[in-house]
Structures are given as C-alpha cells and as structure tokens.
Amino acid sequence: MAEVSLIDRNLSFSIPAKHCRGRAVRLGPVLDDILIAHNYPPQIRTILAEAVCLTALLGALLKHEDAKLTLQAQTESGVISLLACDYRDGGLRGYVQFDSERLVQQPLEPSLMALFGKGYLAITFDLPEPQGRSQGIVPLEGESLTAAVQNYFTQSEQLPTLVRVAISDDGENVTAGGLLVQHLPEGEEGRERLHVRMDHPEWEHVEVMGGSVKSAELTDKLLPLEDLLWRLFSESDEVRVMSGKPCIKACRCSDDHIREVIARFPKEDKEEMIGEDGAISIDCAFCSKKFSISAASLNN
Structure with missing residues (x-):
C-alpha cells in the first residue's frame, strides 16, 4: 500500500528564501502502461521513459486543469524520426517512430546524436484564453533529452533552471524520477520580473544542492519525494512542499x-x-x- 502512494505522482515545492520553485516526479506503473502499447526495444523504451518523465515535470508547471503541455522531437536524419508526448491534468501519453533496421546497428546506450541526428525539440504550452498557445524550439544538443530541456529554459525562457531525470529498467518494469528547480525573479511568483541572472548567488547555492541528487534517489520507490526534497534543500532553508496530482495514462482516443x-x-x-x-x-x-x-x- 505504501509503495503505491510513493509513485506515479508529482509534487510542487518552493524554497522561499532563495526565490526558487520546483517540481519532483516519480513514475512507475503509468510508464509501464504507456510502454506496453508498443514492443519497444530497450534503447527506445529508455528514451521514451525519459521523455514522458520530462513531460510530467513540465506539465506540473501548468496552473489550469484544461491547459496542455506537448513535448515533441523531430529529426532530419535520425534513427528516431518523431517522438511525441503530452500532459493534461495529470494525464500522460507518448510514442516514438523509429527505423528498426538502423536501430540494431546502435549500442545499448546510444548517444543523443546517434538517435536523433540533426533535430530539434519543441515545447508547446496550450493555455486557456487569453494566454493561448506558446511554443519554444531549441536544437537537440547535449548528452540527453534532459539537457535539451534545460537548454530550452536557458535560451527560450531565460530562466535559470536545473533539470535532472533518471531511469531504472530491469527489463520488465521501468521507473523514472525527475527533478526541476527554477530561480524566479526576486519577490513572490507572479510579480514583475526584476532580474534574471544565471550567476545569482541564491541560484548558485540551490543549483549545487539540486545537482547533488543521485540517480538512485530519483528512482527509489521506497524513498518519498518529500524526504528527497528535504534531504536536498532543507539543511539551510525552509522547503514548502505541496501535494501534486496523480499521474495516469490518458490516451484520448475514442x-x-x-x-x-x-x-x-x-x-x-x-x-x-x-x-x-x-x-x-x-x-x-x-x-x-x-x-x-x-x-x-x-x-x-
């Protein structure tokens, strides 16, 4: 019973003294439900699990139940031609199109370039009116999809952001855990932006603490996300944790x-x-x- 409450959920948190906010997520059975729809080989299963976890983290930033977040990666010459995931009110879905003949030539842990070649990552926020739709597009560069998402916030949002995702796959079940932390302008969230500094002392402190998270901690089904957040950040600051939404598989086909x-x-x-x-x-x-x-x- 305890394990069920520790997985397939996200949490919102803030560190008021450092003007930072964040999201933490851990996925298990919901990932298995998404992945089982296709007989994905290990390399594709891992990259899709990472993408779904990132989508859950980004989707958890949405404030409206009818808002939607879409993460899509497209390429010109990659083994993967299309990767698409979306989030709406806790509901997740995702799939990958790939060249199976070219994939068998890749190692079990291929690089991002090997899988996607020359490609880009598009992140789309569909919000209720009057905000409407907004989209940011960045090159698929770096060591992972996670690095590309972090780059999105740096380039498109100009918002200091740390993103970490870890995947555990025992061949039968997949677990993903993720952490996203952002430095907000000075003052409470929603006020006028006063500054954006990638080297602000407040942010440097939080970035070091968040960056110390271990992959095993993110995917540990027996470690409550609350305990992980307090372990990372509460030594010198108050951490305010708010309950998030359960995460479910939610394909909207009918x-x-x-x-x-x-x-x-x-x-x-x-x-x-x-x-x-x-x-x-x-x-x-x-x-x-x-x-x-x-x-x-x-x-x-």
Whole structure:
C-alpha cells in the first residue's frame, strides 16, 4: 500500500528564501502502461521513459486543469524520426517512430546524436484564453533529452533552471524520477520580473544542492519525494512542499474523437480512406488501439 502512494505522482515545492520553485516526479506503473502499447526495444523504451518523465515535470508547471503541455522531437536524419508526448491534468501519453533496421546497428546506450541526428525539440504550452498557445524550439544538443530541456529554459525562457531525470529498467518494469528547480525573479511568483541572472548567488547555492541528487534517489520507490526534497534543500532553508496530482495514462482516443478527426477531412479525402469493407480503419499511434468507423455512419 505504501509503495503505491510513493509513485506515479508529482509534487510542487518552493524554497522561499532563495526565490526558487520546483517540481519532483516519480513514475512507475503509468510508464509501464504507456510502454506496453508498443514492443519497444530497450534503447527506445529508455528514451521514451525519459521523455514522458520530462513531460510530467513540465506539465506540473501548468496552473489550469484544461491547459496542455506537448513535448515533441523531430529529426532530419535520425534513427528516431518523431517522438511525441503530452500532459493534461495529470494525464500522460507518448510514442516514438523509429527505423528498426538502423536501430540494431546502435549500442545499448546510444548517444543523443546517434538517435536523433540533426533535430530539434519543441515545447508547446496550450493555455486557456487569453494566454493561448506558446511554443519554444531549441536544437537537440547535449548528452540527453534532459539537457535539451534545460537548454530550452536557458535560451527560450531565460530562466535559470536545473533539470535532472533518471531511469531504472530491469527489463520488465521501468521507473523514472525527475527533478526541476527554477530561480524566479526576486519577490513572490507572479510579480514583475526584476532580474534574471544565471550567476545569482541564491541560484548558485540551490543549483549545487539540486545537482547533488543521485540517480538512485530519483528512482527509489521506497524513498518519498518529500524526504528527497528535504534531504536536498532543507539543511539551510525552509522547503514548502505541496501535494501534486496523480499521474495516469490518458490516451484520448475514442470512437467519438476519431469521428471528429475524420470529419475535418474533405469529402474526397474521406472517400479515399474507405476500405473494401466499407469502413475507415484508424490505428492510434499512442496506445495502438484499432478503430473501424463505418463510412455509412459518417455524415458526409
């Protein structure tokens, strides 16, 4: 019972004296639910687990239940051609398109460049009006997706940010743990931005403490996230921890959703989709569910 409460959840926290905020997440069964939809080889399973964990961390920054966060990586010449994950109100989903023939030529721990080649990372925030949609795009550079996300905050948001993610895979079950810490402008969150300094003494202190987190601590199912945060930051400062949302697999495919998508196509395109059985067949890329929609049931 205790283990269930320690995993598939995220936490929000702040360090008021240092004007820092953060998110911590640990995923287990929800990752297995997402990964089991496809028979991914180990290299792809690991990179998708990292991407889903990053998506959970970024999504936890959202303040509105109907807001959505999308993380997408696309390449021109990589083994992976597309990686897509999204988050909405605690719901996670993700999938990867890759070249299986080229993947077998890679080692069990390929570099980011080997998997993605020349590519970019797009992070999209879909917020309620009047904010609307915003997107940041950065090159897929560095040693990992995690490094690319950290680079996004430095380049696009100009916000000092530390991101750490660790993956544990025993061949049957995958566990991911992540930590995100940001230095806010002086004053409470939401006030006018007064400064952004990557070398501010407050931030340097928190960055060192957060950077000391060990991979084993992030993925330890028996270590409460609260205890981990206090272990990292509370020696010299107050840490305020707020309960976060449970994380669940939440693919949004359904007969109704598929019908809505098909309805957006011109009549001629819909007619070309119809198979010999008189139905339009659709496979969900995220969860591998198959849908067969009778053409006669559609309003042309």
